[in-house]
Amino acid sequence: MQEMEKTNSVLFSREVKPSLFDYLPIDWSNIFGNNNGVIVEIGFGSGEYLQSYAVKHPEKNFVGFEVSITSMKKAHKRIENLDNVRLVITDARFGLREFFGPKSVEKVVMNFPIPWDKKSHERRRVIVPEFFETLSNVLVDDGTFELATDVEWYAKQTMETAKEMGFEVVEFLENPDREIKTRYEQKWIKYGRNIYSLLIRKVKHLEVERLIGGRHEMPHARSVVIEEKISLLNNKIFKEGKKVIVVKGVYKSTHNDAYVIKVISTDGEFQQHYYLVAYPEEPGSREWIIKLDSASNPYRTPAVKWSVQVLAEFLAQE
Numbered sequence: 001m002q003e004m005e006k007t008n009s010v011l012f013s014r015e016v017k018p019s020l021f022d023y024l025p026i027d028w029s030n031i032f033g034n035n036n037g038v039i040v041e042i043g044f045g046s047g048e049y050l051q052s053y054a055v056k057h058p059e060k061n062f063v064g065f066e067v068s069i070t071s072m073k074k075a076h077k078r079i080e081n082l083d084n085v086r087l088v089i090t091d092a093r094f095g096l097r098e099f100f101g102p103k104s105v106e107k108v109v110m111n112f113p114i115p116w117d118k119k120s121h122e123r124r125r126v127i128v129p130e131f132f133e134t135l136s137n138v139l140v141d142d143g144t145f146e147l148a149t150d151v152e153w154y155a156k157q158t159m160e161t162a163k164e165m166g167f168e169v170v171e172f173l174e175n176p177d178r179e180i181k182t183r184y185e186q187k188w189i190k191y192g193r194n195i196y197s198l199l200i201r202k203v204k205h206l207e208v209e210r211l212i213g214g215r216h217e218m219p220h221a222r223s224v225v226i227e228e229k230i231s232l233l234n235n236k237i238f239k240e241g242k243k244v245i246v247v248k249g250v251y252k253s254t255h256n257d258a259y260v261i262k263v264i265s266t267d268g269e270f271q272q273h274y275y276l277v278a279y280p281e282e283p284g285s286r287e288w289i290i291k292l293d294s295a296s297n298p299y300r301t302p303a304v305k306w307s308v309q310v311l312a313e314f315l316a317q318e
């Protein structure tokens with residue numbers, strides 16, 4: 001539990017933790033204190049590119065996404081003095097759609113993503129048709145997406161999918177001389193690998209369905225609970241549509257009547273680990289409250305909200 005508290009606290013001055021926000025998508029002009037155009041980098045790694053880009057363009061705001069905490073720590077050291085940069089630790093496939101409103105991003109850049117070419121890893125790939133749907137929504141009119149990669153088939157496949165999804169190809173270059181080179185780019189150039197860069201432009205706006213969108217409320221349920229049923233929750237799986245809930249553990253508090261329930265929930269491909277608490281409203285009462293543990297801060301996606309409801313219903317059944 002202590003470890004969870006650590007990851008939930010704001011560790012870095014330039015870090016944004018959208019799970020703590022009351023309302024999503026985020027008003028980025030409020031975060032930056034100006035209305036400058038926003039550029040997003042997905043998978044900033046050690047942050048060299050983001051740093052150079054932001055220094056060269058103080059008239060723009062930059063938001064970087066990473067999933068690696070180690071990268072986050074390294075990158076944060078580079079950008080902590082830059083007012084126009086913020087970093088977010090979240091899967092960008094989720095974050096780009098949920099944290100940015102329609103027509104709010106001028107450009108999205110992705111440098112040297114892992115192509116996840118094995119069938120078994122395909123579901124980790126960032127550039128899939130749904131990604132272009134998100135781009136078609138969050139990019140401003142004429143907004144752009146730039147991909148740099150050393151994997152030829154990935155660059156070409158991205159270009160084809162972009163065209164199918166209604167984007168205009170501005171340029172596709174082999175071994176471009178890019179002004180700012182990333183760490184991976186420098187490495188691949190040294191090893192004599194070819195580099196491909198693709199620039200596409202948005203020409204058509206699409207509406208997307210956001211998982212959250214709106215007030216980011218704390219879900220909770222009240223229910224008549226049969227306490228004996230709580231231990232039966234262990235390893236229980238609940239499924240409905242794209243939502244899956246797996247109960248990974250149930251722990252009884254040593255100092256009161258509360259139980260802590262460890263849950264993994266999935267919305268499509270987006271998975272979150274968190275804790276729920278269940279406790280009687282009054283000591284000895286059969287009326288219980290089931291809600292998110294205060295140390296847990298998952299995004300309140302449909303699966304997270306449903307986990308509270310479905311567990312309350314399960315515990316109430318005779």
Ligand SMILES: C[S@@+](CC[C@H](N)C(=O)[O-])C[C@H]1O[C@@H](n2cnc3c(N)ncnc32)[C@H](O)[C@@H]1O
Nearest residue numbers: 043045065066067068091092111112182183184
């Ligand atoms: C091969 S590294 C490239 C790093 C850097 N862009 C460069 O060119 O030096 C790919 C980076 O993307 C990050 N990444 C992978 N999937 C991601 C996702 N879904 N959202 C955000 N970052 C992701 C990884 O953690 C890793 O740091």
